[in-house]
Amino acid sequence: MKIEQWEGINGRMAHDDARGVILKADETTEEAINQAIKQRGQPVEVARKMLFQDSLRTGIQTPPVELRGWFHRKKQTQNADKVKQLKDGQPAKQFKQIKTELAFFGESFLEGFLGFYGLQLDNALKRYEHKVHTLEVEDLATQEKQYYVARSLDGKATMISPPLPNEAEVQREIQQLYPAPEVLQNQNQNRSVQDEA
Known part of the structure; x- marks a missing residue:
């Protein structure tokens, strides 16, 4: 059984690779999480998409x-x-x-x-879903946490990196894979100067 925490998303979800559930604040023990999956569990992709929608809903503005x-x-x-x-x-x-x-x-x-x-x-x-994010996955059996560069499309998670030891490594990997626009602009300017020389 695993618990996922996505960067920028409020809340966590637990799943057993087949069924998943958005966790309530008081569902912290393995027994409570198993019970929640039995009672409210849905396909993992559906639960993940619901987690994203519930979290993003709070930031929606309707000017x-x-x-x-x-x-x-x-x-x-x-x-x-x-x-x-x-x-x-x-x-x-x-x-x-x-x-x-x-x-x-x-x-x-x-x-x-x-x-x-x-x-x-x-x-x-x-x-x-268009962006990559830090994904923390905790294995409940071993209490081990792994971090990934990941993306989710229609609730299906795609790990872009192998497991990394901590969030800082994930952020470093994201910066290498997807440099900020300012970095790309500086690189292009440096190339232009080199081309002129």
Whole structure:
């Protein structure tokens, strides 16, 4: 049984290579984790994708300007005008406001809002999956932790590096594999100077 912790993701998941579960804060013992997998376990890819979505959901913003543009592109000018009544860019607060004032906003506005929010979440997930991350994997049987440069696409984890001893080694490996844009720009400038000489 293994526990995964992904860089930039709040929460952890446990899996037995077939079934996985997002862990609750009080599920720390091997017995509690086994019980959770038996009760709530899903295919590992599904559990991993849910972990990412749950974590990324908290960072989603729905700026009124973008929401208004969304309605204009859908040719729903009445709904675009109603966006002015929303109080802030936090989706949870906006959703509550829309639900309590459904008579004013209407069901078509709610459907449009949820469509826009879903698109924002999908885009955040795609951005996360496009990048490589530090993955910490703890084997519960041995209490041994291994670190990887990894990527997840549709919940399927791909280890890009062999197991590394610590997070610092993973970060070093990421920097070697994927240098920052400033480093690439400096390398290109150095090549240009050398070409001119």
